[in-house]
Amino acid sequence: MIVVTGATGNVGRTLTQALAEAGEQVTAVSRHTAAVPSGVRHVQADLGRPQGLAAVLDGAKALFLLLSGDLHAPEARPADLIDLAAASGVRRVVLLSSQGVATRPLGPTRIAMRALEDAVRKSGLDWAVLRPGGFASNAFAWAESVRTQGVVAAPFGDIGVPVV
Ligand SMILES: NC(=O)c1ccc[n+]([C@@H]2O[C@H](COP(=O)([O-])OP(=O)(O)OC[C@H]3O[C@@H](n4cnc5c(N)ncnc54)[C@H](OP(=O)(O)O)[C@@H]3O)[C@@H](O)[C@H]2O)c1
Known part of the structure; x- marks a missing residue:
């Protein structure tokens, strides 16, 4: 099973659809209810409250991690999600980071994302970090x-x- 966060947004919605069409078992995560492709399980959860995600990650082999809004703030602790994923048995994480981590490394949201990138690299999981430019x-x-x-x-x- 693959857990897709940000699953109802620009990126996650398309990714969820593609994975479902490829025959993958997908758990789509967002805070609000939303229509998801047939066969996809949708779970309402807040990434700002990682403890509530343990049940979501249980049995997952992979995690697509997308941060949004307040989760980019310097005081957010998204790296906790990586520890939680590893403890839940997740073996692979794909992090949607940003080109800005390299081009504007001192921006407050970039500092937080770079710390999260580092946590992903050090997690012992298989990982990929994506750094797209502007959407x-x-x-x-x-x-x-x-x-x-x-x-x-x-x-x-x-x-x-x-x-x-
Ligand atoms: N825009 C750019 O130019 C750009 C460039 C590089 C990287 N990025 C990355 O891409 C991200 C945006 O992706 P996008 O355009 O697909 O986002 P989006 O369309 O705004 O969708 C955000 C998704 O995240 C969910 N979400 C928001 N806050 C959440 C929370 N606290 N807990 C759980 N789910 C939450 C939303 O659903 P709910 O509201 O229902 O929770 C929704 O599914 C940025 O934050 C950045 O990390 C963006």
């Missing part, structure tokens, strides 16, 4: 300024930046 879905954040002012604001207006 095309970030453009939705411009909706309000486009609607009200007809403006898109970005700090690098003359530079082409590839998006995922």
Whole structure:
């Protein structure tokens, strides 16, 4: 069984669908209820409260770990999730990190993510760390300024930046 966190968002929703279509047994995790593909088990859990995840991880062979919102804060302790996964018998973890860990290493959220990357590497589990650049879905954040002012604001207006 593979546990997918952030399972109802941009990345997790697509990943969950792909794994289900590949015949994998998937447990999809998010805080709120949501429709998931047929055959997928959905569990409501908050990654900010790792103790509640033990039952979710029980019997899992792999974990796809995606952090969102407050979980990027310096005071968050997402590395606890790695210890919990290892203790639950998970053998492989895939962490969705960010290119920013390398390009803006001193940003507060980058410090937290780098610490989590280190925890993954030291966990003794098989691991992969993904460091994507910006997502095309970030453009939705411009909706309000486009609607009200007809403006898109970005700090690098003359530079082409590839998006995922
Ligand atoms: N956007 C970028 O340009 C970019 C670039 C590089 C890396 N990333 C990484 O990608 C992440 C965003 O991925 P995305 O676009 O797929 O996110 P998204 O669409 O915002 O979805 C977030 C998912 O996480 C769940 N979630 C949020 N807080 C949670 C919590 N405390 N406990 C459990 N589940 C929680 C949400 O469901 P509920 O709300 O129901 O819990 C939802 O399923 C970023 O946080 C960053 O780590 C993003």
